[in-house]
Structure formats: C-alpha cells, structure tokens
Amino acid sequence: MAIELRSGVKYGSFLSLAVVLVAYWFRSPDSSVLDDRLDAVLSSLLRAERKVGMNSVSRPRVAIGFGGCVDIIVDGVSLLNKMGLKPTDQPLHHDYIENAEQLAQSFAYFFSPGAASERFVMNDTLFSELVEASRELPGNRWSIGGNAPVMASRMALEGCDVLLGGSFSTDFTDILSQRITVAGNTLDEPDIHLILEYPTGATWGPYTSRRANRYIVHSDDHNPYLDSMEQFQEKLNSFKPDLLVVGGLQMMDSFPFKRGEREALLGKLATMLSSASPQTAVHFEMASFVDESLMSDLLEFVLPHADSLGMNEQELPNLLSLFRGSNLTVLSDPNPRVAIVLDQMRELYRLVNQRHQEAGTGRPLTRLHVHTLAFQAIIVKRGSKWKNTMSATAKASLTANRHVCGSPDIDLSKARLIMDESFSTSRQEGSQRIPLQESRPVSCWDENGYEICVAPVLVCTEVYQTAGGGDNISAAGLVLQI
Numbered sequence: 001m002a003i004e005l006r007s008g009v010k011y012g013s014f015l016s017l018a019v020v021l022v023a024y025w026f027r028s029p030d031s032s033v034l035d036d037r038l039d040a041v042l043s044s045l046l047r048a049e050r051k052v053g054m055n056s057v058s059r060p061r062v063a064i065g066f067g068g069c070v071d072i073i074v075d076g077v078s079l080l081n082k083m084g085l086k087p088t089d090q091p092l093h094h095d096y097i098e099n100a101e102q103l104a105q106s107f108a109y110f111f112s113p114g115a116a117s118e119r120f121v122m123n124d125t126l127f128s129e130l131v132e133a134s135r136e137l138p139g140n141r142w143s144i145g146g147n148a149p150v151m152a153s154r155m156a157l158e159g160c161d162v163l164l165g166g167s168f169s170t171d172f173t174d175i176l177s178q179r180i181t182v183a184g185n186t187l188d189e190p191d192i193h194l195i196l197e198y199p200t201g202a203t204w205g206p207y208t209s210r211r212a213n214r215y216i217v218h219s220d221d222h223n224p225y226l227d228s229m230e231q232f233q234e235k236l237n238s239f240k241p242d243l244l245v246v247g248g249l250q251m252m253d254s255f256p257f258k259r260g261e262r263e264a265l266l267g268k269l270a271t272m273l274s275s276a277s278p279q280t281a282v283h284f285e286m287a288s289f290v291d292e293s294l295m296s297d298l299l300e301f302v303l304p305h306a307d308s309l310g311m312n313e314q315e316l317p318n319l320l321s322l323f324r325g326s327n328l329t330v331l332s333d334p335n336p337r338v339a340i341v342l343d344q345m346r347e348l349y350r351l352v353n354q355r356h357q358e359a360g361t362g363r364p365l366t367r368l369h370v371h372t373l374a375f376q377a378i379i380v381k382r383g384s385k386w387k388n389t390m391s392a393t394a395k396a397s398l399t400a401n402r403h404v405c406g407s408p409d410i411d412l413s414k415a416r417l418i419m420d421e422s423f424s425t426s427r428q429e430g431s432q433r434i435p436l437q438e439s440r441p442v443s444c445w446d447e448n449g450y451e452i453c454v455a456p457v458l459v460c461t462e463v464y465q466t467a468g469g470g471d472n473i474s475a476a477g478l479v480l481q482i
Helices: 011-025 029-050 076-082 100-111 124-136 147-157 170-174 229-239 261-274 292-301 315-323 338-359 389-405 469-479
Strands: 061-065 069-075 117-121 141-145 161-165 180-183 192-198 213-218 243-246 281-285 308-312 367-371 375-381 415-417 422-424 433-435 443-447 450-456 458-460
Touching (some): 029 389, 061 147, 076 100, 076 192, 100 213, 117 124, 141 147, 147 161, 161 229, 229 261, 243 469, 261 292, 308 315, 338 367, 338 375, 338 422, 338 450, 389 450, 389 458
Parallel strands (some): 061 243, 243 281
Antiparallel strands (some): 192 213, 415 458, 422 433
16 A cells, blocks of 8 residues: 655655656666667658659659569578478588478578578478468468569659569559559469568577578579560560669579570570660669579679669679689678678679670679668769769668668667778778768768768667568669669
C-alpha cells in the first residue's frame, strides 16, 4: 500500500519520479551526444536528398532487364534445422550445390563473416524439399524477387516510367506498379528463389554471424535463358528510355547450358546494348558470380557497352581480380575501410577505361557506384551525362536504411553509424583525411577528371530484410542522376 504524504502525492509515485529524474541526469553523456549526432546526420542527408526533385511533367523513362522470380524469405538457420542439416565442421566454398552436405558447407562458409551469396542448386529433389520446408516455416514471407523487378519497383516508386523485361505469371504482374510495363512471356509458374536471411549475432552450431545478410539458393528454369529479351528489344525503340539497366545475369552462373548456348545468348544481348541510342545511358548491376568463364564472357559482351556499373563490397574485388588476371575473389572483407574501397574503385575505373581505349569500341565507363554496409561511394566522370552526384549518394544511403528496416521513415532508435569518424581518401601515404561532419555528411571532391562522393549509412539495427538491398540502393542512386 502506498504511503500518503501531506501534499497528496503518493510516496510510491514520488519514488518512481525520482528514479526517472536520477536516470535522466546520470545517464551516459555519450548516449545523448550520439542521439544528437544521428539526428543531425539524418537531417542533413534528407536535405541533400531533397535538393533534387523529380519532374512530374517529364518523368524519367527506364528500361530494365532481365527475368524475375518469387522470393520466399525465411530465417536461414530455422530452415536448415527444419531440414535436419547439422552444422558442418568443414565450411567450404562450392560453385553450385549438388547435395545437402554441400549446402551446409557453403552456408557456413558465408554465414560467419556475414557475406551475401547466391548459389544454383543442381539437385531438383533437394531444392523441392527446401521449398516445401520453407512454406511450412512460421513467419515465412513471399515477395517480388529478381534484380530487374526489384529495381523496377524501386524506380517506379521514385516516380519513373519503367519497361521491365521478364517472363512472369499473371499473379506476379498483377502486383507490379501501374508505372511498370512488362515485356515478356506469360508463365504458369514463376521461378522461386529461397532467401535464407540471418541477423547479426545469429548462431548455427559453432558459427556466429558477424553481420546481418542472406544466403540465396535457386534452381531456375527460365531466367538463365533471358527468354524475354526479344520482346524487350522490340519495345525498346518506341519506349525511348533515358536509362537502360541490365541485371540478373548471375542466373547464368553455373547453369548447365549446352555448349555455346550461353555465349550465343550474351552475343544477342551485346547486339541489343550496342544498338542503344547514345542518348540512353546504360547501367550494369553486378551480382554474386563464381563462374570464371561467365565473368570473362561478361567482360567481352556486357561491360564494354555500359556507362555505369553498380556492385557491393564483395563484387568489387571479385571483378577487379578478373581484370588483374588472378583467380576470382569469392569471399572478401564484409566491412572494408573507405580507403580500401576507394582505391579498388579507382583501379577498376582505370582498368575498364583502359580496356575500352584499347578496343576502340563500346562506351567508356563514366559512373561507378559501390554500396557497402557502412557507406555509399560513387565516382562520376566530370562533364558526363550523370548529374546530382551528391544528392544521389545521400539518397542511396537513406534507401539502404529504408529497405533493410522495411519502412520509408527512418527510426533513429533502430539505426547506428559504423563508418569511422574520419576516413583517408586512399591508402597511399600522405593521403587526405576527411572528417565526418554531421551538418554535411556527404563528402565530395574532384580528382583525375572525376568526382567522388562518399556518404555514411545509418545502418539498420532491427533488420526486416537484407535481400534486394543492393538493387534498391543502386536504383535509388540512379534515379537522381538521369
């Protein structure tokens, strides 16, 4: 029973109020400073994003291919447990998955460092069992999947008119934005991808994930063949896009094509890209590739026709290793420092353009966007068609939080900065060091004929979904630059 004071205030209530006041006055000053800092960074990023508005009279027109799927999103550890897969004592990289043991080894290999990965399952029976188990798991979610539909959905949401190249079921096309026009065949059943998500600190036997990410498995029948390319090309000329985006080519990775079949498909794609109007910018979105021969084909058939490239911190060193003539880099640091990424970007930018000059055909690379967990970095050639780089980098950063947290509004109680207080622009001795300024968090500077912009990400701490993050981020950055 509470003790009554003469003032009429109950002693229990008075004590509760005192505890709250003491907690407020003696709380860690660092917590208050951190809250203020996050708020200042968010406000500044939002201002930078709003500096550029969309033209409602003449909306950007974007054509995006190829393919798509239905994603079944589940907790990865729960799915493996339901399948009866015990944690392996031998984490191993496999180019593709033939049996349950290889699945366990491959998952463990990428799970601990928290690196995104995607693998083709050769075993139809195993994949069917995984799909069935996923459907039975509590909390599973279904969503539009595939690089092209995800990027198309983001660009339509941001105000673009979109031509999407892909073959889908009517149920799939019915839930797409009205701003998206589909060019492709109608399927009875769409391809299914299983998204094995896991949060930071998740455990599977002796393994603990260093960061939230996903491991994707698929066994596609349609997407590897780019079977919408003919219909897509027929509509391109009349659509007259400002931007042409190519993605989803990782569906060809480790797929059992007949001899010469893949090269023929990529040859047709190269012909389509080379016939694009000079006024149409071309962007290629990288993905998780492990097939070295496919990567070599992309260097021959796709990259020469792209003005712009987009990729994450795993795909950047992977592509760079191919240009250097070394083996593909399957697994890289999932949390690289800014200076390391910028040096890799400079080198890739130089090597791609050197290859273009030697070939004397195709397009020079004028834009390169790398999205990491901690920051966004964009290189744009000075005087090129790409505009609003600072605002685009800010928008990409904000979109990272919005997508992963699953909300258009950024909740700072679910966000943190993991980018360093300051960063070096290069690992070279004597390089400039740039502090992170809350009032101007996007840092931009000129060097060697191009502009570089870097923005911190307000990293989501309560993850809703990591899958599709790169596609949403890349698409949002592109929207403000065309």
